Amino acid sequence: MNEVKAPLITEHLNKKICIVDNNYSWLQQLPLDENFSITSMFNEKGEIIQWYIDITCENGIENGEPYMLDLFLDIVVLQTGEIIEKDKDELEEALQNNLITKSQYELAYRTFHHVLKQLHEGTFKYFDLSLKHRDYLLDKIREYNML
Structure with missing residues (x-):
C-alpha cells in the first residue's frame, strides 16, 4: 500500500493496532x-x-485466480505471540441459518483446533514461509523494475 487515505486501526486485547498505513503490505x-x-x-x-x-x-x-471459501472462524496472532480466537458466534449463526452444513461446521472446528495446537507447539510453518515468500516477491519486483 503505497499511499492510503487514512490508517486502519483495529483493537485486540485492549491494544490499538495499525494494520493499514502508507507503505504497509499484506501477503x-x-x-x-x-x-x-x-x-x-x-x-x-x-x-x-x-x-x-x-x-x-x-x-x-479457478481461471488462474486463487480463491477460498470462508468458514467464519478466525485466529489472529499478534507480533507478541498473543493468540486471539475470533468469530465463534458467526460460525454458530451460519449453522443455525443453514449457510453451512453440519459437516462444514465440524471441519471448521477440527481445523481451528489443529491450527491452535500447532501455534501453541510452535510448529505452524506458515509464519516462517510468509517471511520467505514476502522476501521472494520483493526480490522479483526489484528484478522486474531493473529490466
Whole structure:
C-alpha cells in the first residue's frame, strides 16, 4: 500500500493496532492442501504486525485466480505471540441459518483446533514461509523494475 487515505486501526486485547498505513503490505497465502488461509500484515519497515488466519472450507484456483471459501472462524496472532480466537458466534449463526452444513461446521472446528495446537507447539510453518515468500516477491519486483 503505497499511499492510503487514512490508517486502519483495529483493537485486540485492549491494544490499538495499525494494520493499514502508507507503505504497509499484506501477503495472503492459500495453501491448496489446507483448510485455512493466512494473511500476513507488515508495517513500513517490513516488520510483522499480525497474522490473520481464516478457517476455510476450501482453497483453490479457478481461471488462474486463487480463491477460498470462508468458514467464519478466525485466529489472529499478534507480533507478541498473543493468540486471539475470533468469530465463534458467526460460525454458530451460519449453522443455525443453514449457510453451512453440519459437516462444514465440524471441519471448521477440527481445523481451528489443529491450527491452535500447532501455534501453541510452535510448529505452524506458515509464519516462517510468509517471511520467505514476502522476501521472494520483493526480490522479483526489484528484478522486474531493473529490466
